[in-house]
Amino acid sequence: MGETVKIGRCLIQTDLHYLVDDHCWVRFNDDGTLTVGITDVAQHMAGPVLHVYVRKKGLRQKGQNLATIESGKWVGPLKAPVSGEIVEANEALEKDPGLVNRSPYGEGWVVRLKALKLEQEREALLTGAAAVEAYRRKIEQQSLKACAEVAACESG
Amino acid sequence: MKQDPEGKKVLVIQTHGVETPRRTYSPLFYAMAAAAMDMEVVVWFTMDGTSQLKKGEAEKIKLDPRSDVTLQTMLERAKEEGIKLRVCQQSMTLFDMTEENLFDGVEIMGAATIIELALGSDLVMNF
Numbered sequence: 001m002g003e004t005v006k007i008g009r010c011l012i013q014t015d016l017h018y019l020v021d022d023h024c025w026v027r028f029n030d031d032g033t034l035t036v037g038i039t040d041v042a043q044h045m046a047g048p049v050l051h052v053y054v055r056k057k058g059l060r061q062k063g064q065n066l067a068t069i070e071s072g073k074w075v076g077p078l079k080a081p082v083s084g085e086i087v088e089a090n091e092a093l094e095k096d097p098g099l100v101n102r103s104p105y106g107e108g109w110v111v112r113l114k115a116l117k118l119e120q121e122r123e124a125l126l127t128g129a130a131a132v133e134a135y136r137r138k139i140e141q142q143s144l145k146a147c148a149e150v151a152a153c154e155s156g
Numbered sequence: 157m158k159q160d161p162e163g164k165k166v167l168v169i170q171t172h173g174v175e176t177p178r179r180t181y182s183p184l185f186y187a188m189a190a191a192a193m194d195m196e197v198v199v200w201f202t203m204d205g206t207s208q209l210k211k212g213e214a215e216k217i218k219l220d221p222r223s224d225v226t227l228q229t230m231l232e233r234a235k236e237e238g239i240k241l242r243v244c245q246q247s248m249t250l251f252d253m254t255e256e257n258l259f260d261g262v263e264i265m266g267a268a269t270i271i272e273l274a275l276g277s278d279l280v281m282n283f
Contacts, residue, residue, distance in 0.1 A: 053193070065162070065194040073223070075185060076237070077192035 005132045007139060010041045012132050013105050017125035019081045020134045025105065026081050026125055029112070033087055037109040038069060038078055038100060041135060046071040049100045052093040054110060059085050062121055067093075067110045069100065082121040084113035162194040167277040169200045169270075173207030177217045177227070180208055183283040184230045190279075191237040198277075199234065200270055201262075202244035205283075207251050209243055209259040235261050244270070 002015025012018075017026040023042035027035040043049065046069065053068040060066060060080040067078040067089075089111050093099055099108040115121070126134050168187045172179035183199065190197045201209055208214050208227055217227035235241065241262045248254070248264070255264065274280050 065192060068189060068192040070189065073220070073225070075189045075192055077194070 002128070007041070007132070007136055010039075010044055010135075010139075011105075012040070012135055014128045014132065016105065016131075017081075017122075017127045018131040018135065019079075019125060020131065020138050022079045022081065024078060024081045027109075032114070034082065034084065034113045034115055034118075035109050036066060036078070036081060036111050036113060037104055039135075040104045041139065042069075043101045043104050043108075046074045046076075048072065049097045052097045052100060052110070054089040054091075054093055055086055056089045056091075057086050059083075059116070060113075062117075066113075069097075078110055080113070081125060082113070082115050083117050084115040086111050087114050088112040161190070164190075164195045164278040165276060166190045166195050166197045167200060167273055167280045168197065169202065169280065169282045170205035171203040172283060173201075173204040174213050174217060174227075175204060175207070177219060179283065180217060180227050181219050181230065183281070184227075184234050186281060187234055187239050188237055191234075191239050197238075198240045198242055198273060200242050200244070200265075200273070202247050202270070203250075206243055206247040206253065209241070209262055210251055210253050211257045211259060214259065231259060242270075242273075 002013055005012045005014060017028070018024065018039065023039045025037055025039050029035060049069055049071050051070040055066055060083065062080050062083045064080050065077045066080050066086065069076060069078060090109050092107065093110065102108065168183050170183045187197045187199050214228035214231055215226050219225065231241065242265050243258065243262050245264050245266050
């Protein structure tokens, strides 16, 4: 079981794996599938999420769209962190997209994937202290106000 | 039944520019939504829409005074998402624009090309 690290007001769970540039997290499940969602940093940057359009099935190559997430000030994709088949979509997000804000690593998960090329692609995923450090750097480098607020919270 | 949006071609035509800031944001937002859904998106700036692509203009347009996001931020984000930005050659003359003072990454095209683009698109959105 990992720990939860705070960067500013944002939480990073060290037992998860991350593609920091895509603000995406991955959980390796016991049944061999991967659960994927957006990070707490991403939901802070986006603000209250209004719609989540989730793909319900199909094969996705790494980088292809798994879902489209829309807030009042931002719209963007959740990109596939690895290639795989969508085996389950979180249909609760259709009725309650705010789950992404309230519980980004829990009830706000987006899809479950059966990975196709995990051996080749998992190297890009960061976990533990490396993920925390990469996210800390990412936040520092961001020039958007939302990110600055996140970084500012660290000292506050 | 919902259609699979992936691979569909979307053409967004923007005819509003710096003189009407409130009309500049939404077309780019729609374009980014389409790109996020793995669609191929072109934004075509013509008539007054051309003015926002003159270097230095978009950075002056801030839509929300509480935010640091300017129109330039939106245009840069659009490019990052793979959205193609195209401008009408004939409209550029209205604003004393040349290749030299054009926003980076924007391709200049003529009227015939836009007609061709529109014919080949699954969706054309006019603003």
